[in-house]
Amino acid sequence: MTAGSDGFAAVVGGPALHIPVLGRPALDFLNVRDGGIYIDGTFGAGGYSRAILAAANCKVIGIDRDPSALALGQPLVEAAQGRLILIEDMFSYLDHAARAAGFDLVDGVVLDLGVSSMQLDTAERGFSFRLEGPLDMRMSATGATAADVVNAASERDLANIIFILGEERHSRSVARAIVKARELAPIRTTRALADLVAAVVRSRPGDIHPATRTFQALRIFVNDELGELVRALGAAERILKPGGRLVVVSFHSLEDRIVKSFLAERGEARAGSRHAPEIKGLPPTFRVLTKRPLIADDEEIACNPRARSAKLRAAEREPAAARAEVPSQLLPRLPALADVLKGR
Numbered sequence: 001m002t003a004g005s006d007g008f009a010a011v012v013g014g015p016a017l018h019i020p021v022l023g024r025p026a027l028d029f030l031n032v033r034d035g036g037i038y039i040d041g042t043f044g045a046g047g048y049s050r051a052i053l054a055a056a057n058c059k060v061i062g063i064d065r066d067p068s069a070l071a072l073g074q075p076l077v078e079a080a081q082g083r084l085i086l087i088e089d090m091f092s093y094l095d096h097a098a099r100a101a102g103f104d105l106v107d108g109v110v111l112d113l114g115v116s117s118m119q120l121d122t123a124e125r126g127f128s129f130r131l132e133g134p135l136d137m138r139m140s141a142t143g144a145t146a147a148d149v150v151n152a153a154s155e156r157d158l159a160n161i162i163f164i165l166g167e168e169r170h171s172r173s174v175a176r177a178i179v180k181a182r183e184l185a186p187i188r189t190t191r192a193l194a195d196l197v198a199a200v201v202r203s204r205p206g207d208i209h210p211a212t213r214t215f216q217a218l219r220i221f222v223n224d225e226l227g228e229l230v231r232a233l234g235a236a237e238r239i240l241k242p243g244g245r246l247v248v249v250s251f252h253s254l255e256d257r258i259v260k261s262f263l264a265e266r267g268e269a270r271a272g273s274r275h276a277p278e279i280k281g282l283p284p285t286f287r288v289l290t291k292r293p294l295i296a297d298d299e300e301i302a303c304n305p306r307a308r309s310a311k312l313r314a315a316e317r318e319p320a321a322a323r324a325e326v327p328s329q330l331l332p333r334l335p336a337l338a339d340v341l342k343g344r
């Protein structure tokens, strides 16, 4: 079933600040039960949290790095009468956040990645090339902005970021145009960057806006979205009890590849090595529940175009101990934000 067909949006109630994507299947895979504890690592407009709370007499720990999302969630905290705890944090710390709130293990973790419609539609947040605003793009209220990156990074770093994270074929031309423009004056607004990109990336009627890929790349880079995801998967492995469920909805091929590879690796027994006999075989920590990713049907896409690129993967925690290493080999090779800001 989909958001459109089964009234998921009606179940979650409230104003449609953000229509949850793949909400019904996410809820089904979470297997919500009375007495269970669930982490919604991407609280956003609270769509998933509301639905989990409505599905059973359970508790939800809602996490978001965006303080404005949590402020809007306060009425839901009150309505939930002690069943919803909201925490401002990065989801890479979701295990620490849950333990600090008094929960050693949980029954489910759900991540609905990317930005919310509220973030996208607020011009001052600087996420949208369609709205004039400061070139910000930070989900949290702290750290370097997209303008800091655009005005400081070397041409090579800019091209790599835009190519790898935006999959933009014209990344070199975009980087060259940025460097040329900022020699005259710093690039400070969404419109300035969008116009500059549109001048070098040609598009035909019906294509996506030519700045789409560049904006996506900068957003992912500024918020370290892929690093956050890799660390969150490790955190979920540590905090889920045996039989607990992990559900991840992603919107970008790089995100989906990370989730797929992580689950494939953790879903297999790791063999010991005859060259290093001290390394013992490791049993799998997850059982994959989605051989192929689940995608939205036409009806949901018609109601919510954001659902078009969504992919859901789910897995059940096995009893084996969490593995020590964070699978950082899943990340694309890009310099750290701090190094990029040093420029050249």
Ligand SMILES: C[S@@+](CC[C@H](N)C(=O)[O-])C[C@H]1O[C@@H](n2cnc3c(N)ncnc32)[C@H](O)[C@@H]1O
Pocket (backbone or CB within 6 Å): 018, 019, 020, 021, 041, 042, 043, 044, 045, 046, 047, 048, 049, 063, 064, 065, 066, 069, 089, 090, 091, 092, 112, 113, 114, 115, 116, 117, 139, 228, 229
């Ligand atoms: C797509 S929205 C989630 C929408 C939500 N499922 C709903 O139904 O309303 C993603 C949210 O996750 C938050 N977010 C993204 N990355 C995060 C991270 N690394 N740590 C914590 N929150 C994050 C964003 O600030 C945003 O509010």
